[in-house]
Amino acid sequence: MRIDEATIERIRQSADIADVIGDYVSLKKKGANLWACCPFHGEKSPSFSVSPAKGIYKCFGCGKAGDSIRFIMDIEGLGYGEALRHLAKKYGIEIQETQLSDEQQLAQNERESLLIALNYAKNYYQNNLFQHEEGQSIAYPYFKERGFSDKTIRTFELGYSLENWDAFTKEALKNGYNLDILVKAGLTILKQNEQENPQQNQKTFDRFRNRVTFPIHNVSGKVIAFGARILKNDKSQAKYLNSPETEVYHKSNVLYGIFQAKNAIRTKDVCYLVEGYTDVISLHQAGIENVVASSGTSLTIEQIRLIARFSQNITVLYDGDPAGIKASLRGMDMILEEGLNVKLVVFPEGEDPDSYVQKIGSEAFVEYIHKNASDFITFKAELFLKEAGSDPFKRAELIKDMVGSISKIPDTITRSVFFQKTASLMQIDEAILITESNKITLERSKQREKDNQRDANRQRLQNDLPAGVTLSQPTSQPNVNFDDLPSFTEEDEFSGFPTDFVPSTNTSVSNTPANIPPNNKVIPTGIALQERECVRLLVSHGVKEVDPGVAPGVTLMQYILSEIDGMNFTTPIYDTILQMCREKFIQGIVLDTKFFIAHSNPTIQQEAINLVTERYAASEAWLKHEIIVPTEDDKLADLAFQNILRLKKAYNEQQMKDLMQKLAKTSDANEQTHLLGLFMEAKQIEKEIAKELGTVVGR
The missing domain is CATH 3.90.580.10 (Zinc finger, CHC2-type domain)
Incomplete structure (x- = not known):
C-alpha cells in the first residue's frame, strides 16, 4: 500500500x-x-x-x-x-x-520488514508473559522477585519465550511472516546443513527459547534486537544471549534504555551509564530515569556520541569489582577524547546499581552519587596509588597514564586545570607533565599521518584495479556523473527506484535526475557560481514580486526566466532545477521554496536546502542600536538584474576563451577573420556588461 x-x-x-x-x-x-x-x-x-x-x-x-x-x-x-x-x-x-x-x-524495503517482525516478536513474548500459563508460572515470578512492577515491565516491554523449540517461529509463520526475514532478524535459527539445502525439510528453532526477553530499542522506540536471560541453572548454555548483528542492529551503536531515558537525560543534563539491563530498569523504576547501559559491549565511540546528542555530562556507575573497574577505564579516555565531561562512582563491594537502589532507596542513592562522584584524575589516583605505594616506577607509570588521559581532552583550558590537579596530587612539576603531554600528542599525530597515508595508498591501489574489482575493505564510494543518470516521468513512478526514493506525483519532472547520492556535493566555480546564484534566487524568492512599485504582479521567477529565455545551464543539478521551473511556469505554476526543500529526490532537496540556508545572521544587538540591515526582499530587483548580467558575462567570457583557442588552432585566413570578428563582438558585449555592473575591463 x-x-x-x-x-x-x-x-x-x-x-x-x-x-x-x-x-x-x-x-x-x-x-x-x-x-x-x-x-x-x-x-x-x-x-x-x-x-x-x-x-x-x-x-x-x-x-x-x-x-x-x-x-x-x-x-x-x-x-x-x-x-x-x-x-x-x-x-x-x-x-x-x-x-x-x-x-x-x-520492492518493499527489507529493513522495514525486519522492524515489523521484531515488533511482532516483542508483542508475542510479552503476551506469553502475561497470558500464557508457562510465562505466568516461570517468567512473571522472576521479574517480581527482581522487584519490577507491572508498569515497569510494560514500560520496558519485557517478555518470555516459551520452552518449546519452535513455538515462536511456528506462530510467526502462521501469521504470514517470511522465514527468511525471521532468520535475518535474528529471531529464528536454521540448522547449518539445512541452510546449505533449504529446500529439503527445513528445521528451525527459536533463538531465545526458554528465556525472559529484554527488547532493545533505538532512539525512536522501535525494537531492533533482544537480550535474553535463561532462568534454569544450565551451565551448558550462556546466561545471557543477545541478538546477532543485523541490518537494523549494530550493538556498538546502541545503548539499552536510551529511548526511555533520552528526555530525562536532556532535562537533568547528565547521563548515568551502568553495565546491565536490570540496573537500568531498577533505577528507572526508582524514578532515576536518565540511565542507560552499554548493551552488552565495551563502551564505543558511537555510544558516547549517542549520549552527546542529549547531554555533555556522563557519570559512570561501576559495580564494586576492582578488576571490572580497571578493565573499563579505557572507555573513560574515549569519553574525554569526545570532549564530554565524565565522573565516576563506585558502589560498596558486592553491590551494583540494581541492588543498591533497592537497598537504600532512590533519594539516598542520588545523594550517594553526588557525594561520591569523582573526576577521572582523582578516581585513577585513588584507585592506583595504594597499589603503587612507594615504588617510583609504578608511580611514574601511573603519572604517564594520567597524562595520557589528559592529553586526549580537546579543550585547552580543561587540560590545563587537570594538569594542575595532577601536579598537586602526584607532587610533580606541572611543566614536566605538559612536556610529556606534548610528546604523546606528537606521537599520536605521527600515527594519524601514517594511518592517513595508508588509507591514501589503499585508495590509489583501488583506483588502479580493473573495473568491478574492489579491495576487501573499500574506503570510498564511486563518483557519480550527473549526465549518466537516468531521467523519470510521472508514468515511470516507482519503476527502477530504491524504496526510499518515491517521487510524488505533484513533484515529478521529466528530466529530474534519479538515484543521485544525497552527499554528492557541487562546488561551484566560474559559470557554475553564477548559475548557482541564479537558481538560489529562483528557489528562495521565485514567487515574490520582483519590484512591486515598478512592475506589480511580476514575480522574480517570471522576470529571470524571460531574461535567460533559451539559455541552458552547464551544471547538471542547476540545469535540472531551471528546467523544472520553466516547465511548471509554462503550466501557470510558480514553484515555491517549499516545493524544492520537500522534494522526493534527495539531491534536489539537499541542494535546495544548501541554497536557502544562511549560516550567519545579523547580530540581535544591531537592532538595539537601530542599525537597519537591508534584507534580500528589499533589493530583489537589483540582485536579479546583477545576477543576470554576471551570468551573461560568465558565458561571454567562456565564449571568448573558446574563440581564442579556435584561433590558435586554425591557419585558414578566412576562418581566422570570421573568428576574430566574433571575438570583437564578444569583447564589445563584455564592455557593455562591465559598464552596467560598474566594473573595469582591463584590456
Whole structure:
C-alpha cells in the first residue's frame, strides 16, 4: 500500500522540524535558528542548524540536510514510506493508502520488514508473559522477585519465550511472516546443513527459547534486537544471549534504555551509564530515569556520541569489582577524547546499581552519587596509588597514564586545570607533565599521518584495479556523473527506484535526475557560481514580486526566466532545477521554496536546502542600536538584474576563451577573420556588461 498525497501533506504540515529533531538531539536557540552537535558525524562544537521557519535542517560540517521526513529517513535508516508512517504515528495522523502493484509490493524495503517482525516478536513474548500459563508460572515470578512492577515491565516491554523449540517461529509463520526475514532478524535459527539445502525439510528453532526477553530499542522506540536471560541453572548454555548483528542492529551503536531515558537525560543534563539491563530498569523504576547501559559491549565511540546528542555530562556507575573497574577505564579516555565531561562512582563491594537502589532507596542513592562522584584524575589516583605505594616506577607509570588521559581532552583550558590537579596530587612539576603531554600528542599525530597515508595508498591501489574489482575493505564510494543518470516521468513512478526514493506525483519532472547520492556535493566555480546564484534566487524568492512599485504582479521567477529565455545551464543539478521551473511556469505554476526543500529526490532537496540556508545572521544587538540591515526582499530587483548580467558575462567570457583557442588552432585566413570578428563582438558585449555592473575591463 502507498500513502496518498493528502495524507503526506498532513504529515508535512504536522511534523514540526524542531519537535522531530528534538527527540534525537538537544537543540539550543541562537538567533532565528536552533543549533546542536550533528547526530550524523562526530564533532565537538555545534554546526548542525535547524530552521523552524523554513522547516529544514543543515549540517555545515558533513553537509547533511533535509526536512523532517528526510531527517527520520537518515537518522533511522528508514525508507520514505516508513518514515512517513513513523511521523504519522507520532502526530496521531490516520494513514490513507492506495493499492500498490505487485512490482511495488515486492520492492518493499527489507529493513522495514525486519522492524515489523521484531515488533511482532516483542508483542508475542510479552503476551506469553502475561497470558500464557508457562510465562505466568516461570517468567512473571522472576521479574517480581527482581522487584519490577507491572508498569515497569510494560514500560520496558519485557517478555518470555516459551520452552518449546519452535513455538515462536511456528506462530510467526502462521501469521504470514517470511522465514527468511525471521532468520535475518535474528529471531529464528536454521540448522547449518539445512541452510546449505533449504529446500529439503527445513528445521528451525527459536533463538531465545526458554528465556525472559529484554527488547532493545533505538532512539525512536522501535525494537531492533533482544537480550535474553535463561532462568534454569544450565551451565551448558550462556546466561545471557543477545541478538546477532543485523541490518537494523549494530550493538556498538546502541545503548539499552536510551529511548526511555533520552528526555530525562536532556532535562537533568547528565547521563548515568551502568553495565546491565536490570540496573537500568531498577533505577528507572526508582524514578532515576536518565540511565542507560552499554548493551552488552565495551563502551564505543558511537555510544558516547549517542549520549552527546542529549547531554555533555556522563557519570559512570561501576559495580564494586576492582578488576571490572580497571578493565573499563579505557572507555573513560574515549569519553574525554569526545570532549564530554565524565565522573565516576563506585558502589560498596558486592553491590551494583540494581541492588543498591533497592537497598537504600532512590533519594539516598542520588545523594550517594553526588557525594561520591569523582573526576577521572582523582578516581585513577585513588584507585592506583595504594597499589603503587612507594615504588617510583609504578608511580611514574601511573603519572604517564594520567597524562595520557589528559592529553586526549580537546579543550585547552580543561587540560590545563587537570594538569594542575595532577601536579598537586602526584607532587610533580606541572611543566614536566605538559612536556610529556606534548610528546604523546606528537606521537599520536605521527600515527594519524601514517594511518592517513595508508588509507591514501589503499585508495590509489583501488583506483588502479580493473573495473568491478574492489579491495576487501573499500574506503570510498564511486563518483557519480550527473549526465549518466537516468531521467523519470510521472508514468515511470516507482519503476527502477530504491524504496526510499518515491517521487510524488505533484513533484515529478521529466528530466529530474534519479538515484543521485544525497552527499554528492557541487562546488561551484566560474559559470557554475553564477548559475548557482541564479537558481538560489529562483528557489528562495521565485514567487515574490520582483519590484512591486515598478512592475506589480511580476514575480522574480517570471522576470529571470524571460531574461535567460533559451539559455541552458552547464551544471547538471542547476540545469535540472531551471528546467523544472520553466516547465511548471509554462503550466501557470510558480514553484515555491517549499516545493524544492520537500522534494522526493534527495539531491534536489539537499541542494535546495544548501541554497536557502544562511549560516550567519545579523547580530540581535544591531537592532538595539537601530542599525537597519537591508534584507534580500528589499533589493530583489537589483540582485536579479546583477545576477543576470554576471551570468551573461560568465558565458561571454567562456565564449571568448573558446574563440581564442579556435584561433590558435586554425591557419585558414578566412576562418581566422570570421573568428576574430566574433571575438570583437564578444569583447564589445563584455564592455557593455562591465559598464552596467560598474566594473573595469582591463584590456
